[in-house]
Amino acid sequence: MTEAHFIKLVSLKDLKGSANKLILRLQAANWIPPFQLEYLSLINWVLGPQFPLWLQSQKDLMELDICNTGISSPMPESFVRSFSNLYYLNMSNNHIRGPLTFSGIPATLEIIDISSNGFWGSLHPLLCSSGVTSTYFLNLGNNNLSGEVPECWEKWPELVLLNLENNSLSGEIPRTLGSLNLQYLNMHGNKFSGRLHSSLMNLTELDVLELGRNELTGSIPTWIGRKLTRLRILNLRSNRFAGNIPHELCHIRHIQILDLAHNNLSGNVPRCFNNFSILSGIERNSRNDFAYVSSGHRTPIAGDSLVTNGREDTYSSILPLVMLIDLSCNNLTGYIPSELMSLLELKSLNLSRNQLSGSIPEKIGNMKELISLDLSVNWLSGELPMSLSKLNFLSSFNVSFNSLTGRIPTSTQLQSFSESSFFGNKLCGAPLTETNGCERVKAATHTIGEKKEEDGADWGLIISIVVGFVCGFWMIMGPLIVRRSWRIAYFSFVSNLRYMVYDVIHKYCCHMFSS
Numbered sequence: 001m002t003e004a005h006f007i008k009l010v011s012l013k014d015l016k017g018s019a020n021k022l023i024l025r026l027q028a029a030n031w032i033p034p035f036q037l038e039y040l041s042l043i044n045w046v047l048g049p050q051f052p053l054w055l056q057s058q059k060d061l062m063e064l065d066i067c068n069t070g071i072s073s074p075m076p077e078s079f080v081r082s083f084s085n086l087y088y089l090n091m092s093n094n095h096i097r098g099p100l101t102f103s104g105i106p107a108t109l110e111i112i113d114i115s116s117n118g119f120w121g122s123l124h125p126l127l128c129s130s131g132v133t134s135t136y137f138l139n140l141g142n143n144n145l146s147g148e149v150p151e152c153w154e155k156w157p158e159l160v161l162l163n164l165e166n167n168s169l170s171g172e173i174p175r176t177l178g179s180l181n182l183q184y185l186n187m188h189g190n191k192f193s194g195r196l197h198s199s200l201m202n203l204t205e206l207d208v209l210e211l212g213r214n215e216l217t218g219s220i221p222t223w224i225g226r227k228l229t230r231l232r233i234l235n236l237r238s239n240r241f242a243g244n245i246p247h248e249l250c251h252i253r254h255i256q257i258l259d260l261a262h263n264n265l266s267g268n269v270p271r272c273f274n275n276f277s278i279l280s281g282i283e284r285n286s287r288n289d290f291a292y293v294s295s296g297h298r299t300p301i302a303g304d305s306l307v308t309n310g311r312e313d314t315y316s317s318i319l320p321l322v323m324l325i326d327l328s329c330n331n332l333t334g335y336i337p338s339e340l341m342s343l344l345e346l347k348s349l350n351l352s353r354n355q356l357s358g359s360i361p362e363k364i365g366n367m368k369e370l371i372s373l374d375l376s377v378n379w380l381s382g383e384l385p386m387s388l389s390k391l392n393f394l395s396s397f398n399v400s401f402n403s404l405t406g407r408i409p410t411s412t413q414l415q416s417f418s419e420s421s422f423f424g425n426k427l428c429g430a431p432l433t434e435t436n437g438c439e440r441v442k443a444a445t446h447t448i449g450e451k452k453e454e455d456g457a458d459w460g461l462i463i464s465i466v467v468g469f470v471c472g473f474w475m476i477m478g479p480l481i482v483r484r485s486w487r488i489a490y491f492s493f494v495s496n497l498r499y500m501v502y503d504v505i506h507k508y509c510c511h512m513f514s515s
């Protein structure tokens with residue numbers, strides 16, 4: 001399309017052409033449209049690579065959505081100030097480069113989404129500017145922003161959703177965030193360090209807390225479980241948290257994603273995880289739980305990076321359906337609590353690379369919704385529970401490198417996995433082609449007098465013979481050595497016995513020859 005298609009549309013107010021693959025190819029770089037739009041949505045069009053400067057002429061714009069339109073050149077510093085009535089701005093999933101020079105944001109702006117671009121530099125010009133008193137949605141994720149996050153959050157009193165994921169932000173998490181009424185906080189994939197400050201316990205409306213892949217230290221605060229009881233997602237993956245998993249987390253009854261993997265946590269897996277009402281099936285969740293509605297817009301959250309089926313993926317639209325507990329790559333000890341087996345709606349359980357011992361609970365077959373189960377690299381022993389054959393939806397399974405024994409239960413799912421899912425144990429049966437130390441079942445019981453074929457010497461028999469010989473020898477020779485009178489009597493008896501035998505034999509022979 002070119003500007004010629006719009007030359008007569010002087011009264012045009014609303015232009016929505018989203019979900020097309022149209023290319024706007026302007027013949028004049030300084031084109032000024034003949035209309036003044038109020039609503040413009042051109043998602044998936046091709047407007048770039050140059051920034052569409054003609055947009056600045058649309059002074060009446062209230063809604064601007066140019067997501068995924070191929071823009072790569074820098075945005076003019078005065079761009080946002082051009083729209084005094086703008087309340088919705090979405091420029092995400094482009095390649096817009098340059099410093100984040102947002103300033104003079106109109107007071108009407110409620111939704112700002114400039115995620116997945118190439119913005120770099122400090123957050124200070126944006127966060128500490130005036131006029132953002134109406135903004136409730138701020139998504140700056142997946143850019144190249146750096147430096148510390150300034151303590152300017154008193155200027156964002158209506159903020160509900162904050163996404164700063166996958167940047168290079170550093171320093172401590174701002175304490176003044178605790179003064180907001182956030183429902184969604186995502187700082188995943190940055191360089192934040194230090195401990196979680198207690199001021200964050202005031203975020204009692206939080207549904208989602210994602211702080212994974214940072215450099216946070218200390219123990220997991222107990223106030224997360226006591227104060228943030230509305231949480232549906234808690235992701236603290238890949239930090240430096242140490243100490244026990246606090247039992248207070250069991251108070252977060254509505255949790256459906258708990259990811260504490262890749263930390264330095266120790267102690268036991270809390271038995272009270274069976275308090276999780278959604279994971280246990282006592283309470284149902286809704287697909288709309290992670291969407292925020294304002295001014296007629298239903299705004300879904302950006303998503304969460306989770307490891308399931310052995311790989312890391314970002315879940316967004318189907319996030320409300322994900323049910324996951326991941327405690328892998330820590331230093332957890334003790335048994336796998338049987339109480340976990342009551343989480344009947346759990347779809348992914350990962351306890352791998354810990355120091356868990358004991359056997360796998362027999363009732364694991366009750367978790368029939370499991371899609372992914374990883375118990376590898378622990379100290380588990382005993383046999384694989386027969387109830388594993390009931391897990392008909394498993395697509396990822398791993399119990400390798402434990403001390404498990406016996407035969408692998410027979411089921412359509414278990415036999416479909418590769419041998420690597422069972423390596424490092426003493427298991428046998430399909431899909432393993434070798435017994436790997438598993439004892440073979442004997443064909444029949446040996447009868448009395450039947451010779452057994454053994455792989456090695458019967459040391460029990462040898463020891464018995466030696467002990468019997470030594471005991472018998474010394475029972476005879478001992479008394480003879482100790483008492484002289486016994487020796488005389490013994491040899492007299494032997495001598496007389498010899499003559500008696502000789503006499504009997506002599507008489508028998510004489511009788512035979514005389515006859």
